Amino acid sequence: MIETFLGVTVLVCLGYLLLTNLSYAALVLVAFVENGVRRHEGASQDFDVLGESRFTIPVSVIVAAYNEETAIVSTVESLLDLDYPEFEVIAVNDGSSDGTLARLVDAFELEPYELFVRHVFPTEHVRAIYRGRSHPNLVVVDKENGGKSDALNAGLNVAKFRYVCGVDADTVFDREALLKGMRRVVEDPARIVGVTSHLTIAENPESVMSAPAGRRPIDRRPFMAYQHLDYLRAFFNNRLAWSRLGFMLCAVGAFQIWRRDVLEEVGGYSRTFTCEDIELTFRVHEKFLREGRDYEIHCLPDNVGTTEGPDTVRKLVSQRERWQRVINETVWHYRRMWFRKRYGSVGLVGAPFYLLTEVLAPVVELLAIATFALAVLLGLFDPAVFAVMLVAIAFLTGALTACAILLDDLQSRTYRVRDLARMLLLAPLDLVLYRPIIVWARLLGSWRFLRGDKAWHKFERNVRAPA
Amino acid sequence: MGQVLGRPWLRDCGDREPTPRIPRSREGWGHADDDDEVVDDLVLRVALVVLAISVPAWAVLSVFVVVGRLRYERLHRNPSERPLRKREAERLVRRVAGRPRTEWGRWRRVTALQRLERARHPAVPRLLRRVLHDPDPKIATAAIRTLGDVGDDWAIDLLVDALRDGDGARSRIASELERLAPAPGPKLVALLRDRNPVVRFWGATLLRPYPDLAEATLIELTWDSDPNVRAAAVETLGTRHGSAVETALSARLDDSEWFVRVHAARAVGHVVGAEAAPSITRLLSDNRWWVRTAAKDALRGMAADAVPSLLATLTHEDPFARNGAAEVLQDVGFVDFLALDNPRSPLLERIYAAGGERFREAAVARAAVAEPKAGVRAA
Numbered sequence: 001m002i003e004t005f006l007g008v009t010v011l012v013c014l015g016y017l018l019l020t021n022l023s024y025a026a027l028v029l030v031a032f033v034e035n036g037v038r039r040h041e042g043a044s045q046d047f048d049v050l051g052e053s054r055f056t057i058p059v060s061v062i063v064a065a066y067n068e069e070t071a072i073v074s075t076v077e078s079l080l081d082l083d084y085p086e087f088e089v090i091a092v093n094d095g096s097s098d099g100t101l102a103r104l105v106d107a108f109e110l111e112p113y114e115l116f117v118r119h120v121f122p123t124e125h126v127r128a129i130y131r132g133r134s135h136p137n138l139v140v141v142d143k144e145n146g147g148k149s150d151a152l153n154a155g156l157n158v159a160k161f162r163y164v165c166g167v168d169a170d171t172v173f174d175r176e177a178l179l180k181g182m183r184r185v186v187e188d189p190a191r192i193v194g195v196t197s198h199l200t201i202a203e204n205p206e207s208v209m210s211a212p213a214g215r216r217p218i219d220r221r222p223f224m225a226y227q228h229l230d231y232l233r234a235f236f237n238n239r240l241a242w243s244r245l246g247f248m249l250c251a252v253g254a255f256q257i258w259r260r261d262v263l264e265e266v267g268g269y270s271r272t273f274t275c276e277d278i279e280l281t282f283r284v285h286e287k288f289l290r291e292g293r294d295y296e297i298h299c300l301p302d303n304v305g306t307t308e309g310p311d312t313v314r315k316l317v318s319q320r321e322r323w324q325r326v327i328n329e330t331v332w333h334y335r336r337m338w339f340r341k342r343y344g345s346v347g348l349v350g351a352p353f354y355l356l357t358e359v360l361a362p363v364v365e366l367l368a369i370a371t372f373a374l375a376v377l378l379g380l381f382d383p384a385v386f387a388v389m390l391v392a393i394a395f396l397t398g399a400l401t402a403c404a405i406l407l408d409d410l411q412s413r414t415y416r417v418r419d420l421a422r423m424l425l426l427a428p429l430d431l432v433l434y435r436p437i438i439v440w441a442r443l444l445g446s447w448r449f450l451r452g453d454k455a456w457h458k459f460e461r462n463v464r465a466p467a
Numbered sequence: 468m469g470q471v472l473g474r475p476w477l478r479d480c481g482d483r484e485p486t487p488r489i490p491r492s493r494e495g496w497g498h499a500d501d502d503d504e505v506v507d508d509l510v511l512r513v514a515l516v517v518l519a520i521s522v523p524a525w526a527v528l529s530v531f532v533v534v535g536r537l538r539y540e541r542l543h544r545n546p547s548e549r550p551l552r553k554r555e556a557e558r559l560v561r562r563v564a565g566r567p568r569t570e571w572g573r574w575r576r577v578t579a580l581q582r583l584e585r586a587r588h589p590a591v592p593r594l595l596r597r598v599l600h601d602p603d604p605k606i607a608t609a610a611i612r613t614l615g616d617v618g619d620d621w622a623i624d625l626l627v628d629a630l631r632d633g634d635g636a637r638s639r640i641a642s643e644l645e646r647l648a649p650a651p652g653p654k655l656v657a658l659l660r661d662r663n664p665v666v667r668f669w670g671a672t673l674l675r676p677y678p679d680l681a682e683a684t685l686i687e688l689t690w691d692s693d694p695n696v697r698a699a700a701v702e703t704l705g706t707r708h709g710s711a712v713e714t715a716l717s718a719r720l721d722d723s724e725w726f727v728r729v730h731a732a733r734a735v736g737h738v739v740g741a742e743a744a745p746s747i748t749r750l751l752s753d754n755r756w757w758v759r760t761a762a763k764d765a766l767r768g769m770a771a772d773a774v775p776s777l778l779a780t781l782t783h784e785d786p787f788a789r790n791g792a793a794e795v796l797q798d799v800g801f802v803d804f805l806a807l808d809n810p811r812s813p814l815l816e817r818i819y820a821a822g823g824e825r826f827r828e829a830a831v832a833r834a835a836v837a838e839p840k841a842g843v844r845a846a
Contacts (some may be wrong), residue, residue, distance in 0.1 A: 007506040010510060011509070014509070014510060021517075031573065033570075037571065037574060040577065041574070043578070044578075044613075045612070046615070049612070049642050049643065052646070053641075055642050056642075085530055111833050112828070112833060113797060114825055115794065116790045116791060118756050122803075128825065128828070160760060186636070186639070187608060187639065188636070212645065327669075352669035381507060381510075382507050387512075389514040392515070392521060393517070395521035395524075396516075396520075396523045399520075399521045399524040399525040399528060401526070402532065405528075406531060409536055410535075417537060420532055422534055424525075424528075424529040425529075427525070
């Protein structure tokens with residue numbers, strides 16, 4: 001009896017593995033096409049013209065900060081240094097208990113000013129508004145703590161331009177980030193309602209971004225390098241393909257450009273979910289598809305910045321379990337979209353893909369580990385076969401990762417050759433050295449989702465040299 | 468391969484006796500041992516197939532990444548473009564002249580066009596005209612950028628035609644036209660008389676850097692039936708001077724469309740100056756937020772000259788007008804001046820009353836750390 005059960009379970013897990021990897025491989029093929037098209041498009045783009053033209057659409061950049069005293073000054077400096085004709089930076093201090101506000105006040109010579117704004121989105125009480133003496137396009141909003149969504153909504157109330165770009169406070173941006181992000185929008189502002197772009201990850205983003213493109217290092221620690229590879233796979237293998245197929249499911253919180261009127265229509269960022277980015281993207285899809293409106297949400301392959309990655313296993317687990325929770329929350333909340341023709345490729349492909357590869361993944365992974373271990377222990381499964389299977393999966397992951405590295409390098413030529421080679425060699429070992437942490441984090445996230453936990457569980461920022 | 472799938476090399480490693488190979492008939496599947504064997508064998512077969520694909524794929528991709536990058540760097544070290552050979556040029560011309568069906572093919576067409584343009588190939592004008600009419604606006608936009616790089620008279624004509632015909636994104640055409648030298652101004656005047664309001668809009672917008680051109684027509688367009696055209700004409704006239712311009716712009720402060728009022732507020736503030744402060748202050752109580760914001764911007768631009776009108780608005784019945792006036796008084800430095808000069812002034816109290824408690828707190832906090840600012844005076 002148990003043999004039959006284990007046999008069936010092994011086959012189910014094998015089927016799942018084949019299905020998910022076949023879908024990843026199919027997406028990679030689509031991603032190559034999308035990357036090629038965007039690369040040609042980028043090459044024929046003149047950022048100098050775009051950067052000087054008065055017809056380039058102005059943007060309000062909103063950065064929500066909660067206890068970000070180590071990173072906030074670098075982030076805001078990189079934003080103020082953006083090469084873009086007209087933009088404002090709105091930093092929202094979301095009731096930080098550390099020195100976030102004090103750092104901003106000191107660094108940018110802020111003074112309190114009253115600003116009478118629209119209260120389109122309800123938020124927690126705004127305590128004060130500051131403006132920079134040295135930077136007239138910087139506004140800092142100091143408010144009671146209400147979470148990232150609430151802080152972004154407070155920023156939206158202050159924003160004065162038609163497009164807004166929500167960014168994370170732990171990210172250092174490329175000078176051309178907005179030009180890269182808005183290059184598609186300026187050509188079709190009526191249809192393109194949302195854009196996100198590729199971000200990389202590092203233990204200390206400033207050190208990476210200070211190096212010129214083509215010479216940028218990748219953290220030497222394998223732990224950070226694997227996170228970098230994870231980001232590459234997510235952006236290049238998945239999101240580019242989603243974008244091409246019309247179901248870009250996640251405009252990432254670290255860099256998300258939205259048309260402001262669309263955010264007003266859907267009610268702004270929601271406070272009822274653990275994180276804001278995936279849910280908002282789903283909500284916009286849901287509304288536009290339900291109403292049969294023409295729209296596009298894009299993910300671009302251009303590298304727009306580097307975000308701070310967790311530097312310990314504990315922090316990584318905390319971050320990834322939160323991501324897993326919000327994916328589960330969102331996919332479950334929008335279950336009415338699953339397999340519904342009315343919701344086009346989002347309902348027929350995108351949401352089911354998330355369900356298969358993200359929501360069900362921890363369950364199947366747990367089942368697979370338990371089943372294979374039990375089967376080997378009971379002598380029902382040959383350990384050698386198990387080992388061959390692991391090696392096969394490892395190289396499959398390695399091949400998919402190599403595709404992501406290739407796509408990134410074709411697009412931006414950002415990193416040193418020796419770092420590329422190192423990442424390619426590390427790729428097959430992902431299964432052993434990195435994947436177990438992610439599996440654990442996903443299981444934890446799924447468990448907390450079932451328990452209804454919606455806390456942020458913010459991890460401590462990495463220790464950096466003073467700004 | 469058969470040897471490998473039969474896996475004697477694996478079996479030899481273990482302690483167990485070699486087990487029979489995968490059953491060839493359905494009858495064999497009923498027994499538990501056979502079930503194990505089937506699963507074992509199936510997993511192994513799948514694993515080996517995956518391995519046979521993934522290892523070479525990983526290796527080939529890895530080599531491709533590293534070699535490709537090294538090759539790119541070698542080419543990049545010496546970026547000077549070699550001259551175009553005759554046969555290569557012919558091939559590129561054929562590629563541009565073709566009608567590719569895929570998006571990929573269309574982009575290759577654009578790349579070929581750009582290569583020919585850099586080589587100053589004589590067929591480029593003819594080819595560009597053709598690519599401009601590509602049904603894919605992205606491709607047409609790429610051609611527009613190439614035209615901007617060319618910048619000759621014939622390229623300007625093509626860009627103006629594209630603007631009129633709607634080939635490619637008009638905002639991109641406008642961006643290219645604005646950076647061109649020789650300036651295409653005189654060629655834009657005809658656009659103001661076009662039947663299509665979108666073309667009139669762009670014509671009016673693009674004439675902003677040419678203060679000597681088409682003033683009468685632009686004034687006429689401030690009464691255009693299309694509000695976008697009125698807004699563009701108002702915006703362009705906002706950089707000019709003269710009584711006719713002032714009259715035309717002031718009339719648009721009462722336009723029925725809010726975005727025309729937005730442009731009118733900014734333009735009047737710039738052209739008419741302090742004399743227009745009372746009529747712009749009136750817009751602080753407009754029912755559209757954007758108009759109120761534009762009025763505030765215009766009044767800020769007038770600095771101390773706007774103060775009398777703003778003080779008169781502090782007791783306005785509309786709260787937006789009251790707090791808008793207080794905000795501008797704060798931004799032009801009048802509040803800080805009073806707070807330092809005479810903190811108990813009744814006038815300051817009136818401004819605080821219009822601005823609210825947080826307004827007062829901010830002013831007091833600034834006054835506590837600031838020195839009087841030079842150049843700011845009481846009205």
